[in-house]
Amino acid sequence: MTELLRADNLTRHFKIGATLSRRTLHAVDDVSFSIGEREIVALAGESGSGKSTVARLLARLYKPTGGQVLFEGKPISAIRSRRDKLRYSGQVPMVFQDPFSSTNPVFRVSHGVLRVLKLHRPELSARERQAEAQRVFEVVGLGADMLQRYPHELSGGQRQRVGFAQALAARPKLILADEPVSMLDVSIRIGLLNLMTKLRDSEGVSILYITHDIASARYVADRLIVMYAGQIAEVGPIEDVLAGPKHPYTQLLLSAVPDPKAPPPSAAALAAAVGERGEPPKVIDPVPGCRFLPRCPVSTDICGKVTPELRVLTATREIAGAAAAAGEVAVATDEATREVACHVAQSGVDVKAFS
Amino acid sequence: MLEVSGLTVEYATQNGTVRAVDDVSFTVGRGEFLGIVGESGCGKSTLLFGIAQLLSPPARITAGSVTFAGKNLVAMTDKQLAAIRWRNLSVVMQSAMNALNPVKSVGAQFADALRAHGVSSRKPIVARSAEVLRMVGIDPVHLKSYPHQLSGGMRQRAMIAMALLFTPDLVIMDEPTSALDVVAQRSLMVQIKELQRELGFAIIFVTHDMSLVSHFSDNLLVMYAGQIAEIGGTRQIFASPLHPYSRGLLEAFPGIRGPKVPLKGIPGAPPDLSVIPNGCRFLPRCPLKMDECATTQPALVERDGVAVRCLLYVPESLGAAQ
Amino acid sequence: MRFLRAIRRNGKATTGAILLAVFVLLAMFPGLFAHKDPNAEIYPRNLGPSAQHLFGTTGLGQDLYAQAVYGTRQVLVIAFAAGLFTTLIAAAVGVAAAYLGGTWDGTLNLLTDVLLVIPLFPLLIVIAAYVHNSGTVVLIAVLTFTGWSYTARQLRSQALSLRNRDFLAAAKARGERAIYIIAVEILPTMSSLLVAAFLTNALYAVLFASSLQFVGLGDPNANSWGTMLYWAQNNEALQAGYYLQALVPGAAIALLGAAFALLNYAFDEITNPALRPVRGRQRTRRLAGLSRA
Numbered sequence: 001m002t003e004l005l006r007a008d009n010l011t012r013h014f015k016i017g018a019t020l021s022r023r024t025l026h027a028v029d030d031v032s033f034s035i036g037e038r039e040i041v042a043l044a045g046e047s048g049s050g051k052s053t054v055a056r057l058l059a060r061l062y063k064p065t066g067g068q069v070l071f072e073g074k075p076i077s078a079i080r081s082r083r084d085k086l087r088y089s090g091q092v093p094m095v096f097q098d099p100f101s102s103t104n105p106v107f108r109v110s111h112g113v114l115r116v117l118k119l120h121r122p123e124l125s126a127r128e129r130q131a132e133a134q135r136v137f138e139v140v141g142l143g144a145d146m147l148q149r150y151p152h153e154l155s156g157g158q159r160q161r162v163g164f165a166q167a168l169a170a171r172p173k174l175i176l177a178d179e180p181v182s183m184l185d186v187s188i189r190i191g192l193l194n195l196m197t198k199l200r201d202s203e204g205v206s207i208l209y210i211t212h213d214i215a216s217a218r219y220v221a222d223r224l225i226v227m228y229a230g231q232i233a234e235v236g237p238i239e240d241v242l243a244g245p246k247h248p249y250t251q252l253l254l255s256a257v258p259d260p261k262a263p264p265p266s267a268a269a270l271a272a273a274v275g276e277r278g279e280p281p282k283v284i285d286p287v288p289g290c291r292f293l294p295r296c297p298v299s300t301d302i303c304g305k306v307t308p309e310l311r312v313l314t315a316t317r318e319i320a321g322a323a324a325a326a327g328e329v330a331v332a333t334d335e336a337t338r339e340v341a342c343h344v345a346q347s348g349v350d351v352k353a354f355s
Numbered sequence: 356m357l358e359v360s361g362l363t364v365e366y367a368t369q370n371g372t373v374r375a376v377d378d379v380s381f382t383v384g385r386g387e388f389l390g391i392v393g394e395s396g397c398g399k400s401t402l403l404f405g406i407a408q409l410l411s412p413p414a415r416i417t418a419g420s421v422t423f424a425g426k427n428l429v430a431m432t433d434k435q436l437a438a439i440r441w442r443n444l445s446v447v448m449q450s451a452m453n454a455l456n457p458v459k460s461v462g463a464q465f466a467d468a469l470r471a472h473g474v475s476s477r478k479p480i481v482a483r484s485a486e487v488l489r490m491v492g493i494d495p496v497h498l499k500s501y502p503h504q505l506s507g508g509m510r511q512r513a514m515i516a517m518a519l520l521f522t523p524d525l526v527i528m529d530e531p532t533s534a535l536d537v538v539a540q541r542s543l544m545v546q547i548k549e550l551q552r553e554l555g556f557a558i559i560f561v562t563h564d565m566s567l568v569s570h571f572s573d574n575l576l577v578m579y580a581g582q583i584a585e586i587g588g589t590r591q592i593f594a595s596p597l598h599p600y601s602r603g604l605l606e607a608f609p610g611i612r613g614p615k616v617p618l619k620g621i622p623g624a625p626p627d628l629s630v631i632p633n634g635c636r637f638l639p640r641c642p643l644k645m646d647e648c649a650t651t652q653p654a655l656v657e658r659d660g661v662a663v664r665c666l667l668y669v670p671e672s673l674g675a676a677q
Numbered sequence: 678m679r680f681l682r683a684i685r686r687n688g689k690a691t692t693g694a695i696l697l698a699v700f701v702l703l704a705m706f707p708g709l710f711a712h713k714d715p716n717a718e719i720y721p722r723n724l725g726p727s728a729q730h731l732f733g734t735t736g737l738g739q740d741l742y743a744q745a746v747y748g749t750r751q752v753l754v755i756a757f758a759a760g761l762f763t764t765l766i767a768a769a770v771g772v773a774a775a776y777l778g779g780t781w782d783g784t785l786n787l788l789t790d791v792l793l794v795i796p797l798f799p800l801l802i803v804i805a806a807y808v809h810n811s812g813t814v815v816l817i818a819v820l821t822f823t824g825w826s827y828t829a830r831q832l833r834s835q836a837l838s839l840r841n842r843d844f845l846a847a848a849k850a851r852g853e854r855a856i857y858i859i860a861v862e863i864l865p866t867m868s869s870l871l872v873a874a875f876l877t878n879a880l881y882a883v884l885f886a887s888s889l890q891f892v893g894l895g896d897p898n899a900n901s902w903g904t905m906l907y908w909a910q911n912n913e914a915l916q917a918g919y920y921l922q923a924l925v926p927g928a929a930i931a932l933l934g935a936a937f938a939l940l941n942y943a944f945d946e947i948t949n950p951a952l953r954p955v956r957g958r959q960r961t962r963r964l965a966g967l968s969r970a
Contacts, residue, residue, distance in 0.1 A: 046536040047507065059850060086852040094850050102843035106865040112847065119852050155624050156395065166847070185394045185563045187607040190620030212536045219609035219618070242611065256541040257611050258566040 001036035004072065004174055004206055005058070005092075008032050011066035012053055016284070026283040027053040029230040030067070032310065035174060040200050040207045042221035042238065044214055044253065048281070050230040051210045055176045058208070059094045060085070072173075090120035090170030097179040099159035103151040109159075110147040112166045113137070120170040136165045139203065140195055157188040164195060174206045175199070181216060193220045215257050218242055226250050229281045229291035232310050236338035246313065246338065246345040248296050248353035255354040290343065298353050302343050310341040356557060357383040357406075357525055362419035364398075364405045373629045375401040375414065377581040383525065383557050388548075390568030390589065391561045392604065393578035396625050399561045400449065402578070403529050406559070407446050408436055424524070441472055445518040447528040454514065455502040461488075461513055462498030468520055487516040490553075492546060508539035515547065519554070527559045532567065544571055565604050569593055577601045580626050580636040587661030597663040599641045635666065643667060693939030700933055704750040711746035715739060715900055723912075723919050732925050735905075736912030744905055745925050751813060751901040752933065755886045759820040760879030764871060766825040768864060771832030775840060776859050786833075792826035801885060805894040812896055816889065820882050828874045835870050836863055873941055880937040887930050902926035 012028040028050040035041050045051045056062045058069060060076060069076045071092065079088050093116075096102040103109060110133055117129045124132060134144040140161040151159060160180055167175050177196070181189040197220055199205045211217050217224060217238065224238040226247065234247040245251045281291055290296070290303040345351050364376040375398045383389050393399045404410045406421050408428050421428040423444060428436065448454050456464055465484040474480055485495035491512040502510055511531055518526050528547075532540040548571050551558055560568055568575065568589065575592050577585040577600065585598040596602045603621040610616075623640040626632065634649040635641070641648070647666050655662045656669055703710055713730075718738040725733045732741035774785035804819050839845065848862050864871070889895055890903025897904055905926035909915070914922035 046538060061846075061850070089850055089852045094847070096843040096847060098843050102847055104844040104848075104862055104866060106868070112844075112851075115848075115853070116851050157624075163847075166851070170851075186565070187394055187563075187604055187621045190607050190609070190618045191622065193609070194617075194620075214537070215609045215611050218611060218615065239615075252538060254611060256538040258541065258569060259608075259611060 001039065003034050004037050006032075006034040006070045007054075007058070007067065008070070009067035010054065010057060010064055010069060012050075012057055012062055013065045023284050026230050026286055028057065028064075029283075029286075031227075031230075031232055032067075033225055033232065033235060035206055035208060037173070037206055038200055038204055039223065040196060040209055040221045041223045041225060042209045042211060042217035043225045043227060044211055044217050045227035046212055048229070048283075049227040050283075051227050052178055053230075054227070055094065055178045055208065055210055059092065059176055060088065086119060090116070091173045092176060093167040093170060093172050094176040094178060095160070095163045095167050095180050098183055099156040099163070100183070102163050103159055105151050108148055108150055109154065109162045112162065113147075113169045116166050116169040132169065133165075136168045137162075139168060139199075140165045141191070155188075156184050157191060160184065160192055161195065164192075164199070168199070168203065168205070172205055174208065176208050176210075178210045179212070180209075182211065182213070189216060190219075196220050213257075214242070214253050226253070229286075230283050231291065231307075232339070232341060233292070234338075234340045234342075235310070240338060246340045246351060247292075247342045248298055248344075248351055249292050251351070251354045252295070292342075296353065298344055298351055300344060306343070308341040308343050308346070310339045311346055313338045313340055313345070356385050356424065357559075358420075358422040359406060360420050360422070362402070362405055362421060363417050364401050364410065364414055365417045366414035368413070368629065370629050374631065375581055375628060376405055378419070379578075379581075379583055380419075381576055381583070381586060383559060385524070386551070386555045386557055387574065388551060388558045388560065388568075388572045389574045389576060390565075390572035391559060391576045391578060392563065392565045392568065393584075394563055394625055396628075397578045398581040398628075399578050400529055403446075403527055403559070403561055407444065407527055409446070441468060441518075441523065442521045443523050444525045444527070445521070445523045447514050447518045447526065447531050449530040449533060455510060457502050460499055460501055461505070465498070465517060465520065468517055472521065483520060487519050488513070490519065490550060491516045508535055508543065511535060511539075511543060512546070515543075515550075519550070519556075522554055523556055525557045525559070527561075529561045530563070531560075532562070533564075540567065547571070566608055577604070581628055582636065583655060583662070583664060584637070585661060585663045586655075587663075591659070591661055597658060597661060597668060598637075598665050599643050599667075600637050603640075603642075637665075687943045689939045690943030693936045693941075693943060696932060696936035697940065700749055700753060700936065703746050704753045707747045707750065711740075711743040713740040713743040715743040715747040723917070723922075725919075726921065732921050733919070735908060735922055736914065736919070737908065741905075741921060741925055744900065745902070745929055748901045748905060748926070749929070751899060752883055752886070752903075752930075755813060755817055755820070756879040756883045756933070756937075758817045759824065759882035759886070760875045762817070762821040763824045763878040763882075764828060764875045766821065767828035767874065768832055768867075768871060770825070771829040772836040772859050772863055772867070774829075775833045775836030776863060777855065778840075785829075789826045789829045789833075792823065793830065795823075797823050798885070798888070801889060802892065802894065805889055813899070816886055816895065817882075820885055824878055824881065824885075828878060831874065832867065832870065835867055839863060839866060869944060872944055876937045876941040876944070880934050880941075883930060883933055883937075887926075902929050 010028055010031040014025040014027055015022055016025050017023045031050070031054060033041075043051045043054065053062065057064055060079070063077070071088065076088060079085055104111065113133045113136060114129055117124060117132055121132075133147060137144055137147060142158060142161050142165065146154070146158070154162070163180070164175070181192050184192065193216055196207055196209065200207060209217065209221055221238050224234075224236060224241045225232055226234040226241070226249065228249045233249045234241060234245065241250065242254065245254055281294070283291065288307050289305055290299070290308050293299050293303050296303070340346060342351070359382070360380045362376055362379045363374065365372045365374050379402060381389070391399050391402065401410075401414065404414075405416055406428070408421075408431070410416065416429055419429070423439070428439075455461070462481070462484055465487070466480050469480045469483060474483070481498070484498055488495045488497065493509055493512055493516065497505065497509070505513065515531065532543055535543065544567060547558070560572060562568060572589045574587065575585075575589040576583060577592070577598060579600050585592060585596070585601045592601060593605065596605055600621070606618060607620045609618060621640055626636050626639070632638070634647075634651055635653050638644055638648050645666060651666060653664045653666045653669065655664045658668050716739065720730065720734045720738045720740060722734060722736055722738045724730055727733070730740050730742060732745065735741055735744065770785050770789060774782045774789075800823050801819060804823075805816070808815050808819070845858060845862060848858050853862070886895070887901070887903035887906065890901055891906040891910065893907055895901065895904055895907070897907060903926070906923060909922040909926070912919070912922065914920070
């Protein structure tokens, strides 16, 4: 699979505090990953994990403090002219989280789409723009008659679809979807998740799906990146990661997902869970060492001294190699690779932190 | 302990009256955990406000009663309600984390609540505030903190602590976990359940996420378009949901374990409540619709200990008579 | 069109609109309503009301009724023009400061604050006293210059609260320029505030202009309610018992002010349903938000 976007050691710090007590917030630290064509990559983590900051770095809303982002092989920091900026924002658009504030209430919902078309595809005539607006509305599952409605006449789910339509209008390669279903009712989420898979399959668009809900990530994504406290904890094909999570944090996330079909937890399990507060760490002026340490039940000495790096798990390399040897379709090593940033997991121990 | 009978809430809009809650009846016993589940706009929040007498014009209760500890809340004056509020009945709002006054410390807000109900000397105020904070797992040192210094999860817990200041008999919660992450959500639910076991209060918990209450609630009320669609024991409804809407809700969850299955959710949107249809309100979205559904409004019928509002379960004789 | 319907339904709005419409008609077609020349000092002085002179005459022998009718035009022109320009400048400055932030915000704020701190009326008097030819245009300019800062502050606050709305981020993300965002995306969403600001500024323009004229800083030969007050004062009308000479312009100013104020209230109620009055038993509790629509 061809690589579409790659982040290398992406870092973003914020200075906070008054002039006399300047401190640094490490929102994103040394994050590296890639996104290929026609794939949905889920970026999962709690609030404060840095996932939204990564999205904004990719959307060029922030400049990185360190590292770089390459889109189609070229660094996005080199984008200077207005024309290049426009082109990039058309190819890598963002869909926002809040359907109730992502559309301007005084205009009809066609406004955003038509503006995108005007800005990014100036070769189209006014009539062609209308036709294209209808087309993208239909692709996202809204009737062409919806174009004339006002946002307050649409439900939350429909407004989110409008957001996707706006993103599609510029014929993007990669859509950055920042928690697009978090504010929707559970029964409506499925519709949008299905839409995302459809966009990947029939429109050939890649999607970076940012979420804190692992279950929905599983439903749509091909690969999963788990972030914690500004760093990547684990990466890999989603089914593999969920079937056998290697990082203790991934295991915690999995255990916290409510499964209505599972039997209710025992009193002992409940008592154990009370201790887990669910507090994400504050990453201000961090010291070396694993940031998950305070919540990790299987930590060792080295975890407190050396910050773990994201490394490929040797076992998977072998699997990938074996598949190639057996004559199966060659895949880029990135795709099948499992990476983990945990001393205990890297030492080969089978981590069982949370059940 | 709480009996809601035939409660109906209407509000006037430019297009006419909208009946947000239509003839809802249920009871909550001592120490019981009732989950109220439904989509946005189904009327569950309005129902909650109707019970707690927090409705503002243009919304008003037009029928029914809410009997709490033997007295009808609907008929009470503000003064009588004030005596009950927070002592016997407290409310945790949606996005309660934003309901905290940003310019006052947490401790000051607790003190406000305590003083409003008659506790005036400083020592008991501080002691009780610290005690409730500890109950929800927050270090009492945070009494001095301002809301913006606490994380979302902590603010939510602080709101719950505030609701427990007088160990009420009934706590009503409106989507208290909606703005939290999965891990924080789970930990909060567990905490709430623990507190309920310890202190013995009843809970009415409103949410749009059924899975959240699946492990914690005793009884479940599924609401649709202002009416009760299904009501009964939680485990039973989860094991075999009767109403097509409940079934749809249960199936809208992508599973973590097991094979990956394409899901459909419940296509369509809830009806516009200013126009009450002739037949069943769920008809446009129902996969199991029958001819009668368009013309007959289903009433609640009992079936194996669960009440369900669907013509599928109306015994043939009654169906023919209608 | 939604607004027209809403105005008809709201009692306050209808009253205010009718009042304003009456004044506008008087201003546009004074000859239809008053048949005497307002400037002609040919009538007997200080007459009381009669069939000939509806409100009587002034100390100089002018017909009071004709003066009141013909004076409407200048007052309305000042009100609308000053109201409009003040609001426009305030919008430009306030919203730009909020959206652009940083040094822009700092500089524009400094400018606003300086003007805000200076007491308005004394400033008006000083400026008007220096500019000898105090015609209508000068009056409008002076009122605008001193009046925009307050509204600019208000609009800036509102724009600040809007700044983090996702649709603005979406506009920026799709490549819109800042000017476009301010003019097309932000200002229209603030339309109710802008209309309210216009109505308030128009009201204050009427009051301040009349006050300036009363103090003698306007053109005493102009036809305006404020100048009528000036002459009434000159004539010691109240002491001498010729009440109408002061009451008529005073009442006119009050009525026009009321028209603007009523429209202002009503506009709030139209755009914010929570403020509408409810018939029947009122339960006043804090609205904690009904279900998400």
